Amino acid sequence: MTDTVILPDDTMADHTTADDVTDHESTGILSSESRMRRIVTVYVPLACFLVVLLFPFYWMGITTFKPDSELLDYRNNNPFWITSPTLQNIRKLLFETDYPRWLWTTMTVAFGATALSLFSSVLAAYAIERLRFRGSGYVGLGIYMAYLVPPSILFIPLATIVFQLGLFDTSWALILTYPTFLIPFCTWLLIGYFKSIPYELEECALIDGASRLQILRRITLPLAVPGLISAGIFAFTLSWNEFIYALAFISSSENKTVPVAILTELVQGDVYQWGALMAGSLLGSLPVAIFYSFFVEYYVSSLTGAVKE
Amino acid sequence: MDDITRRGSIGLAAGMAAVSTLATAPARAAIPTVDVKPPSLPLERGATLRVLRPVKYIDPDGVYFDLNTQKFAKAIGVPVRVDYVGFEDLRPQTAVAARTGAGPDIVLGWSDDPHLYTDSILDMTDIAEYLGKKYGGWQTLAALYGRKHNTDQWIAIPFGGSAGPAVYRKSWVNEAGFDTIPSDHGKFLDLCRNLKKNGHPPGFALGNAVGDANAYCGWLLWSHNGYMIDEDGKVSINRPETIAALKYAKELYQTFIPGVLSWQDPSNNKAFINEDISLTQNGCSIYFALKNNPRTASIAEDVYHAPMPTGLARSRPETATVINAMVFKHTKYPNAAKEYIRFMMEAEQYDPWLTATTGYWAHSLKAYSESAVWKSDPKLIAYRDGCAMEFYSGYKGPINAASGAVLADYVNVQMFAAVSSDQATPEEAVAEAERRAKRIYKQ
Structure with a gap:
């Protein structure tokens, strides 16, 4: 049993104040330490990452709007800032080259190849992960091995096929060849995602009499939307930036994709039209950035885990 | 079958040249020539050609090349499409054409490119000998890159070289x-x-x-x-x-x-x-x-x-980077392809192109030393002999895949x-x- 001691008001007040001061001091020190630790361990590295990741975009942006006089003369101009911004480089890009057409071609190819790859990958990944036919593990491994073959080795044999099919110098040459590296990648990504969807859900559907295709369409795919978006974004980005096939299979200037065309048109020998080149790169990266920004939450959730059992 | 003859086409070309002067044609000098009979190359019926070349150095390079190509198409009746590709990207596209046996009929490749694909390209000795005799002979570097090492067999026609003094x-x-x-x-x-x-x-x-x-x-x-x-x-x-x-x-x-x-x-x-x-x-x-x-x-x-x-x-x-025209064996129209190259190298076409490129390209045939371009600006003289130099990538050995790889x-x-x-x-x-x-x- 404890005795309750009632202290005089002022004593209690004094005591309380002394304790509070000590607590506040210790809390203050702790919170200050914690804040410092947080700055050093979180914000400083984050700032470094942001600078490293965003600086190329910043550089692209300011070079796009810099006149040649500022671009070449670093002694009299701050290289990291613009004093007389100009739209000349964008005007040149949009109105003196076939850039709008290159952008359209790139977009068509990227969407076409992504759609084709996603469709094939969903079927492949579902079959490998859920049907578990004999040798499915080896098929999965085989698809993965196909992804490891570099495009620089494949482009010449693929060119033979493209020529024989009469697809050379058309967008179809790219739409049909990009899946050679997109399907293995997307299939592996989706195999991982399908694995995380509880099998019991499908068993219930099976008991209710659903067919495999119905299960895929009504149960698995709706649950796998983040995975599909993630695979789609990867496929879209890889198609958008692809260079070697686009270079080898397309020869007409007007049918080229953005990464190849801007180099052909805006680099003349040892003279690089940096302003227009950066404008082309900036405008070319915007669709991908917009695409990412719409689906970033799905994208993150697909990488951090799927449906909880 | 071959009812359009080269001789007939030359007559037509001459007529065309007479009536179609280029609106902004640069001043031309008299290029000394010798009267030589061109090789007989009966054109294939229905011929069309695709040409791949490095992207223009400066705008007139592409403009005059295209104008000359149009002249050929009108004069000879063979449609030609010219595609331009970045300097660094020309080699992969050439490799695709050579290895797949399809694609452009003619590639204006870099200096030693034809030496990598000798099995896939046509012999060009007839055209080279005709041009050499007519225009005072080939410059040293041009001959080194155009001929198979230590032989008299020509495998490519050097168009010009870019020097770096x-x-x-x-x-x-x-x-x-x-x-x-x-x-x-x-x-x-x-x-x-x-x-x-x-x-x-x-x-x-x-x-x-x-x-x-x-x-x-x-x-x-x-x-x-x-x-x-x-x-x-x-x-x-x-x-x-x-x-x-x-x-x-x-x-x-x-x-x-x-x-x-x-x-x-x-x-x-x-x-x-x-x-x-x-x-x-x-x-x-x-x-x-x-x-x-x-x-x-x-x-x-x-x-x-x-x-x-x-x-x-x-x-x-010093040396120069040469552009070297080769015709692939896979072409259905070898005579038309050779005729196109000959046409482009003739003074009526070549000299305006050379002059318009203002020294970016130096001529491969000696007679073009008289071109107006070399008198237009005394500061360009250092570039004139780009194709006359005797040093090359892989000097003093043969020009082959290994010399190209050492350079690369x-x-x-x-x-x-x-x-x-x-x-x-x-x-x-x-x-x-x-x-x-x-x-x-x-x-």
Whole structure:
């Protein structure tokens, strides 16, 4: 049993104040330490990452709007800032080259190849992960091995096929060849995602009499939307930036994709039209950035885990 | 079947040439020719051609090439499509055409490209001999790249070459105590030291720059009588001459503006235009970039060109990047393809194109030394003999896949860069270059 001691008001007040001061001091020190630790361990590295990741975009942006006089003369101009911004480089890009057409071609190819790859990958990944036919593990491994073959080795044999099919110098040459590296990648990504969807859900559907295709369409795919978006974004980005096939299979200037065309048109020998080149790169990266920004939450959730059992 | 004859087509071409003058055709000189009968090449019925060539150096390069192609199409009745591809991207596309047996009929490839695909391309001896006889013979470098090594068989028709002499600011060179670029190593080093002392350092590319670094390091090696490969194709870089060249390069490097070790092809253009450097080695792109910009036109007046110092070499120790037209065996219209190349090389077409390119391309046939372009601006004379030089990638050995690989791997450039930057002694650097070259040549 404890005795309750009632202290005089002022004593209690004094005591309380002394304790509070000590607590506040210790809390203050702790919170200050914690804040410092947080700055050093979180914000400083984050700032470094942001600078490293965003600086190329910043550089692209300011070079796009810099006149040649500022671009070449670093002694009299701050290289990291613009004093007389100009739209000349964008005007040149949009109105003196076939850039709008290159952008359209790139977009068509990227969407076409992504759609084709996603469709094939969903079927492949579902079959490998859920049907578990004999040798499915080896098929999965085989698809993965196909992804490891570099495009620089494949482009010449693929060119033979493209020529024989009469697809050379058309967008179809790219739409049909990009899946050679997109399907293995997307299939592996989706195999991982399908694995995380509880099998019991499908068993219930099976008991209710659903067919495999119905299960895929009504149960698995709706649950796998983040995975599909993630695979789609990867496929879209890889198609958008692809260079070697686009270079080898397309020869007409007007049918080229953005990464190849801007180099052909805006680099003349040892003279690089940096302003227009950066404008082309900036405008070319915007669709991908917009695409990412719409689906970033799905994208993150697909990488951090799927449906909880 | 072959009812359109070459002879008939020539008559038609002459008529066309008479009536269709180019609206903005540059002034032309009389090109001396010899009356020679062209080879008989009956054109295939329904022929069409696709041509792949490097992207234009300057706008008139592409404009006049296309105009000449249109003239051919109208005169001969063979539609031709010309596709342009970036300098660095031409080789993969050529490889695709050669390996798949499909694609463009004609490729204007780089210097040694035809030597990589001798099994896939047509013999061009008939056209080469006709053009050589008519236009006073082929220039030395053109013949080296056009013919199969040590034979009289032509596998390609060299269209022209882009040279890279010294580009300098005359007033600053004068201020450093010299009238022009001296021809011996010692005085050239003195010039560079004085330029640096006066605050106007020289700058030569030592990064992996296809054009400028290969040109500079080739000059260093050849002007000391060094060479990578001997006449029998044996790797011969590890010689006292190379060591001397490396020691000289190290001295020279001390006078350069900082940063040349990472320079790419556009870097010296930018530094020169920004007046950061006084002397470099380049095509005439710097001069024209300055001249064509009202803001920098005054600087262009002070810009001059000169051969790099001869040093110990017996002739000008430089080379040029040649564009070399080859016809693939997979073409359905070999005669039309050869006829197109012949047509494009004839004075009525070639001279306006050459003149319009204002020195970016130097002629491959000797008679075009009389072209108006070489009289249009005395500052361009240093570029005139681009195809007349006797040094080439892989000098003194055969031009083949290995010589191309040594160039592509920057074996020579990296050897000079390693010594210049003090990362290796001359002996270590040359031993490493020898090891790499031997691996490529499988020796």
